Amino acid sequence: MAAPAGARRRGAVQLARFGADPLAYLDGARALEGDVLSTRLGSKTVHLVRRPELIHAALVDEDWPPFSRGRLMALDKWYSGGLILTEGAEHHRQRDTLWKPLLEDPRTLEVARERTERWAGEIEGTIVELFSASRAHVWGIDWAALTGEELTPELLRAQEAGVAALVWLLGPFGPRRWSTPAGARTRAARRRLDAAIDVAIAARRAQPAGDLLSRLVALEPDDQTVQATVKQWLGADQLMGIFTWGLHLLARHPEIEARWHASLDAGDTGYTVRVIKETLRLFPPVWSFFREVTADYRLGDHVIPEGDLLVLSPYFTHRDETVWEEPLRFDPDRWDVRPAPGAYFPFSAGPYECHAHDLAMREAVLILTTLGRRLRFKPMREDPPRPLATGAIVPKGGLRMRVLPRG
Numbered sequence: 001m002a003a004p005a006g007a008r009r010r011g012a013v014q015l016a017r018f019g020a021d022p023l024a025y026l027d028g029a030r031a032l033e034g035d036v037l038s039t040r041l042g043s044k045t046v047h048l049v050r051r052p053e054l055i056h057a058a059l060v061d062e063d064w065p066p067f068s069r070g071r072l073m074a075l076d077k078w079y080s081g082g083l084i085l086t087e088g089a090e091h092h093r094q095r096d097t098l099w100k101p102l103l104e105d106p107r108t109l110e111v112a113r114e115r116t117e118r119w120a121g122e123i124e125g126t127i128v129e130l131f132s133a134s135r136a137h138v139w140g141i142d143w144a145a146l147t148g149e150e151l152t153p154e155l156l157r158a159q160e161a162g163v164a165a166l167v168w169l170l171g172p173f174g175p176r177r178w179s180t181p182a183g184a185r186t187r188a189a190r191r192r193l194d195a196a197i198d199v200a201i202a203a204r205r206a207q208p209a210g211d212l213l214s215r216l217v218a219l220e221p222d223d224q225t226v227q228a229t230v231k232q233w234l235g236a237d238q239l240m241g242i243f244t245w246g247l248h249l250l251a252r253h254p255e256i257e258a259r260w261h262a263s264l265d266a267g268d269t270g271y272t273v274r275v276i277k278e279t280l281r282l283f284p285p286v287w288s289f290f291r292e293v294t295a296d297y298r299l300g301d302h303v304i305p306e307g308d309l310l311v312l313s314p315y316f317t318h319r320d321e322t323v324w325e326e327p328l329r330f331d332p333d334r335w336d337v338r339p340a341p342g343a344y345f346p347f348s349a350g351p352y353e354c355h356a357h358d359l360a361m362r363e364a365v366l367i368l369t370t371l372g373r374r375l376r377f378k379p380m381r382e383d384p385p386r387p388l389a390t391g392a393i394v395p396k397g398g399l400r401m402r403v404l405p406r407g
């Protein structure tokens with residue numbers, strides 16, 4: 001049934017406000033009251049879950065079959081299948097038999113260690129734009145672990161075009177834009193990246209090498225699924241958020257930075273873990289995610305009607321003062337106490353939790369400690385960068401930092 005004209009207009013206005021600045025929109029929504037905040041965004045009614053108990057219930061009690069990948073399917077234009085675009089038994093097969101062995105393979109951390117040592121040497125004494133440099137570093141590690149090769153500048157640009165497309169593809173006109181002249185650059189980027197991955201797959205089918213891709217082709221006979229898995233591995237670039245925002249927060253809090261350096265000198269990684277957790281609290285790269293419900297779904301006293309979107313927003317909840325004390329304060333010591341269930345979920349939770357959670361934390365600790373033992377990062381500007389929500393939370397206009405030896 002079509003919505004009445006008034007509701008459609010309200011939906012369009014809300015969607016425009018949300019689209020202009022999603023984080024400001026979510027910041028504003030915290031003034032509203034209710035366990036579940038419902039509104040119309042464009043043609044959809046969305047329900048943002050506020051109370052941690054309900055967030056926990058929605059994430060962990062996901063014995064609810066009633067949700068579909070919904071709008072996420074638009075990402076098929078870039079990926080053509082793969083884990084995040086499948087459901088049910090095939091989803092579990094890919095998660096357990098393809099991703100799990102790759103995520104547990106020690107190669108990624110070995111490559112990360114070696115490349116970060118080298119990277120630290122390269123950036124020492126220079127000025128870097130930390131966001132794009134961290135992202136390129138993370139992609140370089142992934143590509144080297146997968147293929148044993150260097151990510152060329154051309155493939156780096158193709159990957160950049162792809163992750164930019166993932167954002168607009170999720171918008172209301174995304175799939176239509178893909179086929180227009182405006183989408184031509186992205187289609188060309190996809191062709192370039194696919195061709196490079198296909199060559200690498202064919203080479204490993206002929207002769208296995210000692211890389212993750214060789215393991216993957218041995219596990220999966222379908223080349224298209226292998227290609228999509230490689231692209232989704234590269235697409236999961238959220239680690240760069242930890243380095244960008246973590247080093248920014250440390251540089252702005254000299255006492256905490258000094259404690260961090262002292263902990264590194266003492267060979268302790270516990271404080272680094274707290275810094276990372278606190279960074280993911282304030283700047284969760286996956287700032288929101290959603291489920292489209294395919295049948296009425298009861299959550300506490302609420303019923304989410306069929307076809308609506310249930311929204312879970314780490315950014316909204318992690319900065320909610322009804323959930324966290326002084327939520328905007330960067331305070332690694334708050335991690336002396338475990339947060340309540342549903343209060344903190346940068347990796348989601350329950351059956352659809354990020355299955356790379358453990359690898360991501362280990363890789364983040366490794367990279368951050370390697371950088372921190374050797375280098376100090378100084379902001380180039382007085383005023384802090386404005387966070388902007390795209391696929392992740394990125395610093396608007398970039399984050400230029402002077403990289404000094406720790407001495």
Ligand code: HEM
Nearest residue numbers: 084233236238239285286289346347348352354355356360
């Ligand atoms: C700081 C790092 C990371 C964060 C904060 C993060 C966060 C998340 C979140 C919140 C989800 C669930 C989204 C949802 O339920 O709709 C997710 C899923 C996923 N993550 Fe991560 N992630 C990180 C790193 C990684 C890495 C390094 C990889 C791969 C190497 C990865 C691969 C994936 C995949 C493939 C999914 C989809 C899982 C599925 O549908 O079963 N993530 N991630």
